[in-house]
Amino acid sequence: MGRGRPRSVERRRAILDAAAELALGSQTLPTMDAIATRAGVSRTTLYKWWPSSAAVLLEGLLERFHASIEFDDDLPVRAALTAQVDALVHLLRDTPAGRLLRQLMSASITDAATATALLDQWMEPRRHAAIHHLERGMTIGEIRPGTDTALVVDALFAPAYHRLIWGHAPLDDDLAEHVCALVWPAITT
Amino acid sequence: MGRGRPRSVERRRAILDAAAELALGSQTLPTMDAIATRAGVSRTTLYKWWPSSAAVLLEGLLERFHASIEFDDDLPVRAALTAQVDALVHLLRDTPAGRLLRQLMSASITDAATATALLDQWMEPRRHAAIHHLERGMTIGEIRPGTDTALVVDALFAPAYHRLIWGHAPLDDDLAEHVCALVWPAITT
Amino acid sequence: MGRGRPRSVERRRAILDAAAELALGSQTLPTMDAIATRAGVSRTTLYKWWPSSAAVLLEGLLERFHASIEFDDDLPVRAALTAQVDALVHLLRDTPAGRLLRQLMSASITDAATATALLDQWMEPRRHAAIHHLERGMTIGEIRPGTDTALVVDALFAPAYHRLIWGHAPLDDDLAEHVCALVWPAITT
Amino acid sequence: MGRGRPRSVERRRAILDAAAELALGSQTLPTMDAIATRAGVSRTTLYKWWPSSAAVLLEGLLERFHASIEFDDDLPVRAALTAQVDALVHLLRDTPAGRLLRQLMSASITDAATATALLDQWMEPRRHAAIHHLERGMTIGEIRPGTDTALVVDALFAPAYHRLIWGHAPLDDDLAEHVCALVWPAITT
DNA sequence: GTCTAAACGAGACGGTACGTCGTGTCTTCGG
């Protein structure tokens, strides 16, 4: 029961914001040092609440963009899937989420903890939403039974992340629709 | 004018090998220090020839796996594409290339030079090979004209890289075939 | 007056004891943190009553060993002085006081407050007792008039402290007697 | 045989000087950080050559004051001893050595390595010189045979160090002579 | 054969960031 000095919300905010700002202004993950300085907070405080700058960044990312998953069951299946992918494409291209995710993906590869967190809290929710629509489609007979949903989901989402990372091709406005169109004939009844 | 002491091939080998071994035994990129020590070479020599450990790793990777691109025009288009993707899947799963690429992709995100090199020397050749087959297919009327080849190539390859990075689903033996099957109906005439 | 919750004697005891135990088990002064933890007390409480761990240690030391000064005027002067030095030697060698004093002397050098306290409350009482006997000796004609009492006291006590600090020679049982014997011919009539 | 970049003498000098200056301007041992900053040298370099600031200080101290030991066998024994003690008193009072030694003694109490070094390289040489003269005195029949030289040496030197530490009495010009006078009757034949 | 320019080894050095520890202060609640 709330003993001791309560954690300062202002500082938490300052830290999350500082991390995001630094990350957006650079290719590389901000250092704990830099975040602390920018946020006007001591390094000790940082380490007390987060194990790494990636964790700080991730927390800020999730807080800002947690509400970006489409679960509208009234939409036709294809439209729902397209909306999902389209939401992702816009997120990656038009919001800070894209740049932040790039760096978090880099960190994920070398740091297992970040990988787990990012997978569980970012990727999986989106994958599950898509799988949900696919299964709904199978139920109502719009999607071919026996479809490998995991694979379809990867086919839908992977190109967007791929282009985010490599930058070899743009994240077009119609990317989502085209990707869905590419996959749809193979999975519809 | 080959004046002066020529560069030692043995040392170059030792360095490339040391880098690969270290990378395979760890999640993170080896440090220049570690590579030099492992190769029995002075740090000076390393810095003389490569700007970063990622560059060392990349050079070794390309040297080992440059011959892994399928250009056989006698195969039917779909078989040729499947073979391409399948070759990639096996490379990523069954050879050191997978682990090395993971780390190089991480480095690419934060280091523009590595990104450029990896894109130009690893990704593009494979993409071009696939595009070549797609265009061949359009020429012989097997592929629908007007197909967005860049998108199709991403749809074919991205899932494999995606699973390499995230590890959320396995790089199955039949992944290549399934991915091609998923895309094929939408692009064939 | 007497308002509010009175100070807890148990905690004071626990703190003094914890400090002494920690000091005896280490070369270095215990930290405030460690004392608080060991005593099962919050750091706040510590800082409320003592400015430093040296102060805690000193208070405990004085409490335990305040009664160790010989003022028996019935003894002959030389015997009284010898008894004084002997008491000190035994204190330094056979009781916790030795180890505690070592650390307090270390702290005294860098911290003026500790130095003053230790000087006033530990050194001076003992010096005055010795000076008292010397002056008594001068009064009864046993000690040469005009003797530099301050110097003699230093000559008597300093070797013991010196050996405590450096450990280059043992604090023998007969150290006190030998030191007195060394000085006596020069000060007796 | 001198491979690699040779160690910079200037930096070594700058470090030793910086440490001494900082120590003289403060009660407490300088931090490694402060020494590095003051010397215009990186912390890494400091840690490469010395394990602690006490070690830096000690090296500087020994370098400056190694030549302060009197070994003149032509002097009468008592004069030689008095000269020894007098040299020490002047060193402690009139040169930086006094303040530096204070802090080194403090460090010695809590750090075994410093203690050993200081004992071996500062105390022992001086003690041996004094013992040498005492033994010479015994040989020529001026000092009573069977004299406990170790004790006499402590009686001669300890008061000076004692006053250095506590500051309860001054290091007078005639301190050396008085101390010798105090001890002499008991040891001369 | 010698000359010579580059490759190479050894290691010093300045830097930046790391993650931890101890300090002393402050804030909030409960006895």
Added chain:
DNA sequence: CCGAAGACACGACGTACCGTCTCGTTTAGAC
């Protein structure tokens, strides 16, 4: 008013790599 719990800023710690530098020492091929 005492005390517990704990957040916080600060400063120093000792370490790891980084990239650069300054030497001395090979060594193959040009002369």
